[in-house]
Amino acid sequence: xxxxxxxxxxxxxxxxxxxxxxxxxxxxxxxxxxxxxxxxxxxxxxxxxxxxxxxxxxxxxxxxxxxxxxxxxxxxxxxxxxxxxxxxxxxxxxxxxxxxxxxxxxxxxxxxxxxxxxxxxxxxxxxxxxxxxxxxxxxxxxxxxxxxxxxxxxxxxxxxxxxxxxxxxxxxxxxxxxxxxxxxxxxxxxxxxxxxxxxxxxxxxxxxxxxxxxxxxxxxxxxxxxxxxxxxxxxxxxxxxxxxxxxxxxxxxxxxxxxxxxxxxxxxxxxxxxxxxxxxxxxxxxxxxxxxxxxxxxxxxxxxxxxxxxxxxxxxxxxxxxxxxxxxxxxxxxxxxxxxx
Amino acid sequence: xxxxxxxxxxxxxxxxxxxxxxxxxxxxxxxxxxxxxxxxxxxxxxxxxxxxxxxxxxxxxxxxxxxxxxxxxxxxxxxxxxxxxxxxxxxxxxxxxxxxxxxxxxxxxxxxxxxxxxxxxxxxxxxxxxxxxxxxxxxxxxxxxxxxxxxxxxxxxxxxxxxxxxxxxxxxxxxxxxxxxxxxxxxxxxxxxxxxxxxxxxxxxxxxxxxxxxxxxxxxxxxxxxxxxxxxxxxxxxxxxxxxxxxxxxxxxxxxxxxxxxxxxxxxxxxxxxxxxxxxxxxxxxxxxxxxxxxxxxxxxxxxxxxxxxxxxxxxxxxxxxxxxxxxxxxxxxxxxxxxxxxxxxxxx
Numbered sequence: 001x002x003x004x005x006x007x008x009x010x011x012x013x014x015x016x017x018x019x020x021x022x023x024x025x026x027x028x029x030x031x032x033x034x035x036x037x038x039x040x041x042x043x044x045x046x047x048x049x050x051x052x053x054x055x056x057x058x059x060x061x062x063x064x065x066x067x068x069x070x071x072x073x074x075x076x077x078x079x080x081x082x083x084x085x086x087x088x089x090x091x092x093x094x095x096x097x098x099x100x101x102x103x104x105x106x107x108x109x110x111x112x113x114x115x116x117x118x119x120x121x122x123x124x125x126x127x128x129x130x131x132x133x134x135x136x137x138x139x140x141x142x143x144x145x146x147x148x149x150x151x152x153x154x155x156x157x158x159x160x161x162x163x164x165x166x167x168x169x170x171x172x173x174x175x176x177x178x179x180x181x182x183x184x185x186x187x188x189x190x191x192x193x194x195x196x197x198x199x200x201x202x203x204x205x206x207x208x209x210x211x212x213x214x215x216x217x218x219x220x221x222x223x224x225x226x227x228x229x230x231x232x233x234x235x236x237x238x239x240x241x242x243x244x245x246x247x248x249x250x251x252x253x254x255x256x257x258x259x260x261x262x263x264x265x266x267x268x269x270x271x272x273x274x275x276x277x278x279x280x281x282x283x284x285x286x287x288x289x290x291x292x293x294x295x296x297x298x299x300x301x302x303x304x305x306x307x308x309x310x311x312x313x314x315x316x317x318x319x320x321x322x323x324x325x326x327x328x329x330x331x332x333x334x335x336x337x338x339x340x341x
Numbered sequence: 342x343x344x345x346x347x348x349x350x351x352x353x354x355x356x357x358x359x360x361x362x363x364x365x366x367x368x369x370x371x372x373x374x375x376x377x378x379x380x381x382x383x384x385x386x387x388x389x390x391x392x393x394x395x396x397x398x399x400x401x402x403x404x405x406x407x408x409x410x411x412x413x414x415x416x417x418x419x420x421x422x423x424x425x426x427x428x429x430x431x432x433x434x435x436x437x438x439x440x441x442x443x444x445x446x447x448x449x450x451x452x453x454x455x456x457x458x459x460x461x462x463x464x465x466x467x468x469x470x471x472x473x474x475x476x477x478x479x480x481x482x483x484x485x486x487x488x489x490x491x492x493x494x495x496x497x498x499x500x501x502x503x504x505x506x507x508x509x510x511x512x513x514x515x516x517x518x519x520x521x522x523x524x525x526x527x528x529x530x531x532x533x534x535x536x537x538x539x540x541x542x543x544x545x546x547x548x549x550x551x552x553x554x555x556x557x558x559x560x561x562x563x564x565x566x567x568x569x570x571x572x573x574x575x576x577x578x579x580x581x582x583x584x585x586x587x588x589x590x591x592x593x594x595x596x597x598x599x600x601x602x603x604x605x606x607x608x609x610x611x612x613x614x615x616x617x618x619x620x621x622x623x624x625x626x627x628x629x630x631x632x633x634x635x636x637x638x639x640x641x642x643x644x645x646x647x648x649x650x651x652x653x654x655x656x657x658x659x660x661x662x663x664x665x666x667x668x669x670x671x672x673x674x675x676x677x678x679x680x681x682x683x684x685x686x687x688x689x690x
Contacts, residue, residue, distance in 0.1 A: 005403035014384030047627055067528035174617055204383040209599035216610070231528065234558075238601030238611070241508030261603070276603045281581045283604065284562035291537055292530045293483075295498045 019094065021193060021225050022079070025050045027088035029071070029078045033300065038207040040173075047299050048074040050249035051088070053326065061226040062218065063231055063240030063257075065272070069296060071249040072229045073117075076195040079227070080112055080126065081105060087301035092193070110140045113186035129156070129181055130166030136188045145311070153186040158221075159214060177205035183214065185307040193225045200235065212239060233276050237261055244270045248307040249299055251326065255333040265329055265340035267312050280281035314339050343415065345516055345549050346372040346395075351409035353387075353394045356402060360622040364390040364404075366573035369648075374516065375547040379560030379581070381596070382570035383616060385498045388553045389439075391570070392519045396436055405491065414516065431574060432462040435510035439522035441502035445494040451478075452490040455509050462513045476509040481538060500531035504538070511542060518543075518550040524559065536563060557596060561585060569593050572619050572629035575648060579658040589651045589660040592630045594676035636664055 030045035049071040056062045064072045068286055077087045081097050090097045097108060116122035121131055133152045137143045143151050153163035159180040167308055179199060186194055196215065202207040212235065218224060230236050236243055237257060244254040245268065253266040262268045271290040278284055292311045299305055303310045309319035326336040353365040365387040372378055380388045385665055393399050394406050397418060411418040413434060418426065436446040448452055455477060456470035465473065471490075476488035481504040494502055503523060510518050514543040520539065524532040540563060552563055560567055560581065567584045569577040577590040588594055597616035619625055625632060631641040640663050648652065648661045652672055663672030 067530060176617070204613040205596060206383060206599050206615075209611040210615075212601075213613060233529070234601045234603040237603060237605075271530055273603065275529040275534075276538075277556065277562055278602060278604055279557035279561050279585065279600065280598065280602075280604075281561045281585055284558075287562075289533055289537065291533055292368055293534075295500055295531070296528075297536075 021058040022056040023091040028086045030086045060241040063236035063243040064229045070246045097299035110189045112193040113191040115196045115199045159184045195227045253335040265335040344371040345374040347412040352407045355404045355548045379564035379567040380553045386570040386575040434517045435515040437520040481508045489535040521553045576661045583655045589665045
């Protein structure tokens with residue numbers, strides 16, 4: 001199977017000289033739907049991710065936004081090979097992760113980590129904090145014994161927790177503190193790349209800001225690269241350098257942060273931005289909202305042509321027939337729409 | 342004109358094994374007919390318990406309303422017997438819950454769930470109730486409502502279920518709707534649909550509603566007045582425009598400063614509120630927010646401030662803070678220019 005580079009990867013590569021840390025081309029993740037008890041026949045597929053192209057440069061934060069069910073978390077997981085992608089290539093520092101076998105992939109995993117959404121479900125309640133954070137160190141044979149303990153304590157200090165918490169259990173901590181433990185665990189192996197999958201959506205407003213600040217501090221301290229998955233567009237605007245908008249398994253728009261928020265080209269991005277309430281009554285009363293009708297269609301049977309045409313106020317005949325190409329409309333600004341702007 | 346709702350000194354506690362949880366601790370507010378009020382706060386601040394207390398829906402045990410009066414339409418809800426409460430609940434006072442996935446009965450059809458209240462409160466017969474149910478579903482924008490009214494909740498999407506909840510709340514033309522985080526479980530584009538619908542319906546029917554949320558953005562466009570809650574008490578009350586233009590309580594400042602805004606580009610850093618909310622079993626002496634407040638002085642940890650009218654602000658702007666009372670050190674402070682504040686605090690202490 002050959003994957004030809006198109007969209008942002010092909011065009012991005014010619015524009016910049018440094019190779020990208022992560023290049024995703026044609027990433028597709030279909031979950032089969034089967035029927036029958038003994039002989040399971042495949043009767044369809046949930047097209048969670050349906051041909052996604054983008055790249056992430058070293059040290060930058062790319063925000064991935066979209067509504068629930070649009071495939072943003074699946075994209076993150078498929079990049080880390082937590083799911084085996086159906087199609088497509090994931091080039092991490094020049095190596096195609098989809099072609100790696102068990103041991104080689106395990107070695108690569110040290111360089112990429114994940115921070116999960118739910119700090120209550122992602123920490124093993126029967127392990128102490130010390131064991132939770134120390135486990136990756138043991139698995140990758142980075143430290144053991146006293147050295148491991150020292151490293152765990154150092155990590156706790158880095159994420160702003162008391163280093164003497166190592167013998168405590170997760171239930172003794174609040175949501176924000178647990179998320180810090182999760183962050184410490186992902187930092188333990190000194191990764192280059194971290195997928196942050198909605199790391200703050202389960203937290204309270206005042207605690208969210210603490211965690212965002214921590215993530216930013218750590219990024220500059222350890223030169224980390226983030227793929228920041230979230231549904232909150234204000235938070236994504238705050239933390240990202242570039243933003244990708246997903247709808248029903250596809251990236252519909254990708255641009256630098258300010259460009260995307262000032263000049264969204266895809267109608268879905270425009271609707272999404274206009275739907276976010278702004279905490280200022282003076283602004284709120286003046287704003288014109290684009291209210292989309294209906295719900296997101298099922299990814300089992302996505303609409304023909306452009307996936308968004310069923311809810312789009314600009315849709316014309318061509319939109320239901322031809323899937324628009326994801327192409328560049330301005331420098332570093334890609335969109336998949338027949339009638340952008 | 343008398344107020345539709347007048348809550349005085351409402352106190353709700355939960356008696357648990359670990360001790361008494363002071364979930365709502367002396368909440369007082371009034372609401373005129375047709376007025377829209379936002380109650381804002383973080384999880385555990387008592388905003389939902391306040392709403393449940395108004396509806397007498399606090400599970401006993403462990404919960405109990407221990408003090409206060411809730412005058413609704415001239416009657417004290419807290420003194421009513423169960424039958425009297427049932428006559429009001431869902432009739433004159435209705436509630437929209439946060440989670441439309443779990444607040445509908447999965448084994449009853451949508452139409453049955455709506456007609457139930459109509460038959461009970463308005464004494465309609467089956468046919469009339471079904472007719473009214475269809476009207477309601479069309480009003481809240483359920484497509485092909487005639488076919489879908491006999492579907493079960495699992496056949497509806499999240500946004501549509503929330504529309505059903507709204508239809509149900511409106512079914513008996515209530516005077517007051519309590520909406521407890523009505524859009525938190527929904528996506529942004531669906532949230533926009535639902536908020537627009539609520540706004541339109543409230544205007545059309547002149548229904549008063551209380552919108553409970555943690556999202557300052559949601560209340561900014563929806564309500565006339567806002568009450569900020571913290572640790573079971575109201576810490577600031579003001580008209581919506583005033584609260585955002587001229588907030589006075591440091592907790593409100595903290596909330597406003599810690600959220601990134603969509604219409605602002607990347608700022609240097611967010612300024613979160615340090616620390617955690619207090620334990621509602623062992624409340625601190627003095628102001629509940631003092632432990633996290635960067636403007637606190639000795640008096641704050643000694644005595645609890647009362648909710649008082651703020652000088653140099655609109656007349657009905659109240660705050661629970663020593664610093665904002667007459668002659669206090671925060672009266673002339675604008676929270677946006679924090680540096681001068683910090684210098685002033687440094688010089689004074």
